[in-house]
Amino acid sequence: MSSPDIQAELPIGLFDSGVGGLTVLRALRTALPHENYVYLGDNARLPYGTKGPATIRRYAVQAAEMLMRCKIKLMVIACNTASAIALQVLRQTYPQIPVVGVVEPGAQAACSNSLSGYIAVIGTESTIRGGAYQKAIAEINPETRVLAKACPLFVPMAEEGLVSGRLPELVVEHYLNEIFGESVSCPKPDTLVLGCTHFPLLKETIALVVGPEVKIVDSANTTAQTVLSLFEQGHCLRNRSSRPGRVRYLTTDDVQPFVRVGGLFMGENLSEQDVERVDL
Numbered sequence: 001m002s003s004p005d006i007q008a009e010l011p012i013g014l015f016d017s018g019v020g021g022l023t024v025l026r027a028l029r030t031a032l033p034h035e036n037y038v039y040l041g042d043n044a045r046l047p048y049g050t051k052g053p054a055t056i057r058r059y060a061v062q063a064a065e066m067l068m069r070c071k072i073k074l075m076v077i078a079c080n081t082a083s084a085i086a087l088q089v090l091r092q093t094y095p096q097i098p099v100v101g102v103v104e105p106g107a108q109a110a111c112s113n114s115l116s117g118y119i120a121v122i123g124t125e126s127t128i129r130g131g132a133y134q135k136a137i138a139e140i141n142p143e144t145r146v147l148a149k150a151c152p153l154f155v156p157m158a159e160e161g162l163v164s165g166r167l168p169e170l171v172v173e174h175y176l177n178e179i180f181g182e183s184v185s186c187p188k189p190d191t192l193v194l195g196c197t198h199f200p201l202l203k204e205t206i207a208l209v210v211g212p213e214v215k216i217v218d219s220a221n222t223t224a225q226t227v228l229s230l231f232e233q234g235h236c237l238r239n240r241s242s243r244p245g246r247v248r249y250l251t252t253d254d255v256q257p258f259v260r261v262g263g264l265f266m267g268e269n270l271s272e273q274d275v276e277r278v279d280l
């Protein structure tokens, strides 16, 4: 087999602090079903979103090193917090492969969707504090007004599968009513970016609270489109197999909870045989 064929068969590598990035993997598998994938969840050290930048950078570098040892042809940082902090360092460290974060595609999609030029972004404490979305949106369109809000409780709720019903609704209202509530008299953003990989699980409840007039941008789908365009532009070779690609899952914590919660994020049952415990 010639070397381009080997390159084409190599997996796309993704990492996240846990199972949240599986929303990105799910979108990627829909967009590129014949590709092979290796997904690493650093569950033992979740959450990243409450940690400081130096710690997040160190964790991201270790996760990327593990994926590189698996011989990947493209890396997706399937975590908003790690993308916000470590995208540049990982691009510099691995110039030989494309490295894609989730922040730029989310910012791009938000700017294309917003008619009013007023966008709300929600994410973890670290993502919002670091201002990565605010900067990415300002680079695309400096006129855009961005309102950013950390919603840390959404992460454990999604992990618990607590995504619909009165309790999640109350929590979503707690965070978002000050932006989208009926008592808010000033104009409301017309676009809401889900700047955290866990938040797409709560999308229906969030949509219920913010109302149908607000467009919700999910960085999982927009990242998958970015990766697809890298293939279309020839920056990465497509796997030529006509069979569905294989997925290998790695986790830094126990396999069983990864299988249980991961299934919720993937929207399908995961098997323990497909998941391997690794140390970073």
Ligand code: DGL
Residues within 6 Å of the ligand: 016, 017, 018, 020, 021, 046, 047, 048, 049, 050, 078, 079, 080, 081, 082, 123, 124, 127, 155, 195, 196, 197, 198
């Ligand atoms: N994956 C993280 C993100 O997208 C959320 C979970 C965490 O805080 O580690 O920001």
